[in-house]
Amino acid sequence: MSNKPVRTRFAPSPTGYLHVGGARTALFNYLYARAKKGTFVLRIEDTDQVRSDEKSRQQMIESMVWLGLEWDEGDEKGGEFGPYKQSERLEIYQNHAQMLVEKNKAYLCFCSNEELEAKKKQREAMGLPPVYDGKCRSLSTEEVEKKKQEKKDMVIRFKMPKEEIIVKDIVQGDVKFDSSLIGDFIIIKSDNFPSYNFAVVVDDILMKISHVIRGVGHLSNTPRQIAIYKAFECDEPEWAHVSEIVGSDHKKLSKRHGATAITSFRDMGYSPEAFLNYMSLLGWSPPDGIEFMKKEKIISQFDIERCNKSPSMFDVFDLSQADGVELSELNHFELEKYLFAKSKLNWLSNNHIREMSEERYLKDVMPFVIESKQVPESELNGKTLKDILLSLRVYLDYLSQIEKYIGDFFDKFEISNTAIEWLKKPFAKKLTETFADLIEKETNWHKDQISNLIKESGNICDLKGKDLFMTIRSASTGKTEGLELPVYLTLLGKERVLKRLKNSIEKTS
RNA sequence: GUCCCCUUCGUCUAGUGGUUAGGACUCGGGAUUUUCAUUCCCGCAACAGGGGUUCGACUCCCCUAGGGGACGCCA
Numbered sequence: 001m002s003n004k005p006v007r008t009r010f011a012p013s014p015t016g017y018l019h020v021g022g023a024r025t026a027l028f029n030y031l032y033a034r035a036k037k038g039t040f041v042l043r044i045e046d047t048d049q050v051r052s053d054e055k056s057r058q059q060m061i062e063s064m065v066w067l068g069l070e071w072d073e074g075d076e077k078g079g080e081f082g083p084y085k086q087s088e089r090l091e092i093y094q095n096h097a098q099m100l101v102e103k104n105k106a107y108l109c110f111c112s113n114e115e116l117e118a119k120k121k122q123r124e125a126m127g128l129p130p131v132y133d134g135k136c137r138s139l140s141t142e143e144v145e146k147k148k149q150e151k152k153d154m155v156i157r158f159k160m161p162k163e164e165i166i167v168k169d170i171v172q173g174d175v176k177f178d179s180s181l182i183g184d185f186i187i188i189k190s191d192n193f194p195s196y197n198f199a200v201v202v203d204d205i206l207m208k209i210s211h212v213i214r215g216v217g218h219l220s221n222t223p224r225q226i227a228i229y230k231a232f233e234c235d236e237p238e239w240a241h242v243s244e245i246v247g248s249d250h251k252k253l254s255k256r257h258g259a260t261a262i263t264s265f266r267d268m269g270y271s272p273e274a275f276l277n278y279m280s281l282l283g284w285s286p287p288d289g290i291e292f293m294k295k296e297k298i299i300s301q302f303d304i305e306r307c308n309k310s311p312s313m314f315d316v317f318d319l320s321q322a323d324g325v326e327l328s329e330l331n332h333f334e335l336e337k338y339l340f341a342k343s344k345l346n347w348l349s350n351n352h353i354r355e356m357s358e359e360r361y362l363k364d365v366m367p368f369v370i371e372s373k374q375v376p377e378s379e380l381n382g383k384t385l386k387d388i389l390l391s392l393r394v395y396l397d398y399l400s401q402i403e404k405y406i407g408d409f410f411d412k413f414e415i416s417n418t419a420i421e422w423l424k425k426p427f428a429k430k431l432t433e434t435f436a437d438l439i440e441k442e443t444n445w446h447k448d449q450i451s452n453l454i455k456e457s458g459n460i461c462d463l464k465g466k467d468l469f470m471t472i473r474s475a476s477t478g479k480t481e482g483l484e485l486p487v488y489l490t491l492l493g494k495e496r497v498l499k500r501l502k503n504s505i506e507k508t509s
Numbered sequence: 510g511u512c513c514c515c516u517u518c519g520u521c522u523a524g525u526g527g528u529u530a531g532g533a534c535u536c537g538g539g540a541u542u543u544u545c546a547u548u549c550c551c552g553c554a555a556c557a558g559g560g561g562u563u564c565g566a567c568u569c570c571c572c573u574a575g576g577g578g579a580c581g582c583c584a
Binding site: 315 | 513519532543575579583
């Protein structure tokens with residue numbers, strides 16, 4: 001419609017952690033700005049003095065940074081249209097409200113809360129929409145002055161014109177609203193703070209926002225906002241109300257689906273790219289249908305026109321297992337239990353982990369290795385650990401899973417029930433001893449050589465196939481699954497293999 | 510209560526009047542792998558229901574049901 005430079009914004013209110021819903025909105029704004037070579041701005045909407053807090057703000061920023069949603073302008077970064085915190089823009093809103101009052105498009109209202117409440121109930125009883133009746137709309141200047149003298153609480157209300165308002169929305173199409181159902185709403189509260197609908201519009205005008213991309217929840221606010229644009233004689237931005245995200249129970253995302261706190265996913269060891277990839281697929285799909293994408297590819301294919309209207313489910317937690325549990329209160333360890341093991345998120349994440357550079361992977365996985373406390377400190381920097389981690393890479397859906405594999409390569413040695421079955425076989429003891437002997441004498445510790453030794457043990461004991469391999473596997477790893485055996489043993493190291501074999505021999509007798 | 514929006518395999522979705530309704534994840538089967546994972550192949554599985562409009566409807570209209578959202582001195 002317009003060829004103005006694209007400027008999008010994400011405008012969270014710092015009243016809690018950033019969750020999937022918010023992050024997805026931020027993502028779409030980011031993606032669109034990048035796709036159109038525009039600007040992405042971050043504005044903090046902290047006009048709710050009671051609920052806003054600094055900690056939330058910081059956690060949101062932390063989440064944004066982690067996801068790689070870099071903003072070009074905004075909080076903590078500055079820019080030519082600052083400040084970017086609404087609490088620091090109070091004067092601007094008041095001036096603008098004053099302009100509206102002077103143009104007779106807004107007015108002072110002195111009605112008390114009790115009065116309003118009573119009227120609302122009355123109207124509801126009569127089956128009328130609960131809108132303000134406009135009592136103070138036509139107060140004379142004298143009356144206004146008099147009430148001001150009395151130091152009555154006052155607010156500023158916007159004169160809502162009676163007309164049909166059509167929201168022209170990129171994803172929702174044209175949506176009609178009857179403004180008589182809206183009424184004169186408050187733009188400046190009695191604490192002198194602007195109301196949401198007013199502050200957004202003033203900011204979006206001043207910050208030259210070209211596209212407002214947000215959840216459908218805001219669609220019904222849009223007529224109010226359009227009316228304000230008109231009152232200021234400014235062009236509306238392009239609207240795009242994307243579908244909301246729901247939890248596995250089809251209900252709006254809440255603390256119950258928890259972990260919707262972005263930082264929880266970071267803590268579980270999802271890579272930001274993977275999580276971003278997953279979120280981009282909620283309500284949008286790439287034209288070529290290929291879902292595993294790096295950020296650059298998402299950007300190059302993104303368009304809001306391909307966003308759909310129907311709500312998408314954030315389906316990574318098994319809520320049926322989490323009855324009465326508030327997932328948002330759990331740490332990554334506890335949270336893991338409620339994850340669907342085979343979610344698309346995990347699949348994508350596994351793919352991203354495999355595609356990472358080795359350096360990046362090693363660097364990212366290390367904290368989880370350390371956290372597991374299963375690797376002796378002396379070996380933390382060794383080449384062996386590096387090789388182990390690299391071999392384990394294909395097994396990981398998210399990095400914290402390394403904690404369940406890594407111990408098997410060091411001092412931990414437990415024989416699983418299925419492994420015991422192999423060790424109980426009649427030939428197990430002899431085979432294990434034979435193999436141990438061969439290993440003890442071996443000086444060339446290399447996977448090909450180990451492979452030879454396994455075969456040789458087989459020849460000596462007249463065994464091959466599963467009997468041979470599974471028994472040796474069970475005796476040396478305690479498990480019946482895992483890496484290719486010669487590789488596994490190479491990584492384990494001669495000493496540990498011997499120790500384990502001896503241990504297993506005792507169990508077989 | 511009033512207004513607005515939504516409803517395609519279990520999930521994410523493609524699809525804009527004529528398709529064997531496509532893909533991805535999951536699931537089942539098979540091949541490869543000494544095992545597990547990986548990889549490859551095959552398969553199961555959907556247009557919420559009812560009315561229209563039309564030669565023809567997943568696509569358009571209406572109704573019903575279900576879900577979501579808005580109606581704040583919250584954002």
